[in-house]
Amino acid sequence: MSDDDARLVRAAQSGDTLAMNALLDRLTPYVGRICAPIALSDGDDATQEALIAIFRALRGLREPAALFAWARRIAVHEAIRVARRGSRSDPAELSELPAPGDPQLAADIRDVLTRLSPEHRAVLTLRDVEGLDEHAAAEVLAIPAGTVKSRLHRARDSFRKAWTS
Incomplete structure (x- = not known):
């Protein structure tokens, strides 16, 4: 600043x-x-x-x-x-995802994100879009760093499974 x-x-x-x-x-x-x-x-x-x-x-x-x-x-x-x-x-069932390779990549990503909880979308945004480390993300979310780490793992795993199904 x-x-x-x-x-x-x-x-x-x-x-x-x-x-x-x-x-x-x-x-x-x-x-x-x-x-x-x-x-x-x-x-x-x-x-x-x-x-x-x-x-x-x-x-x-x-x-x-x-x-x-x-x-x-x-x-x-x-x-x-x-x-x-x-x-x-309530997050949607991950089995309701579009087929991989759909020509509208942005729409696919958005669709996969709708299947994640807001808390998982938040941790993905802070880590993968904003580039914060676990401690900084934990401070923003007001949760322990270990919780950020486990949420991030679950969110990435859910995203990956949803994307490849």
């Missing part, structure tokens, strides 16, 4: 609406990239909920340099919450 970003956060915390709008412009794509693979079809709702939560809590952010890590934590929790309340709160 640059010094300009830190000044922008401080200005937004003081109630500067232009700074808040600029911060929103910077955070929206980042938060959306985190929420989409976790909340799937409810990704836009999760992104909106996360941004609302971020701006409601912004005054409490003590270290402006930690903005993106702090926003990531909020985005993950909101995406899981929205995914749980969504129409597909």
Whole structure:
């Protein structure tokens, strides 16, 4: 995070609406990239909920340099919450997957992800999309690192089995 970003956060915390709008412009794509693979079809709702939560809590952010890590934590929790309340709160049976080699790869990946729980999608997103290690992912998810490791193993195993079936 640059010094300009830190000044922008401080200005937004003081109630500067232009700074808040600029911060929103910077955070929206980042938060959306985190929420989409976790909340799937409810990704836009999760992104909106996360941004609302971020701006409601912004005054409490003590270290402006930690903005993106702090926003990531909020985005993950909101995406899981929205995914749980969504129409597909129970993972589908993995045997209901499309055949491998379907020409629409993105659709196949999305379909496989819908069969995973929101918690498994969250850990996959944090580790394989965001590139966090187990300890950082555990901190974001507020669970022990060993739980992250076991969830990640189960999520990757389920994804792999679903993809190859």
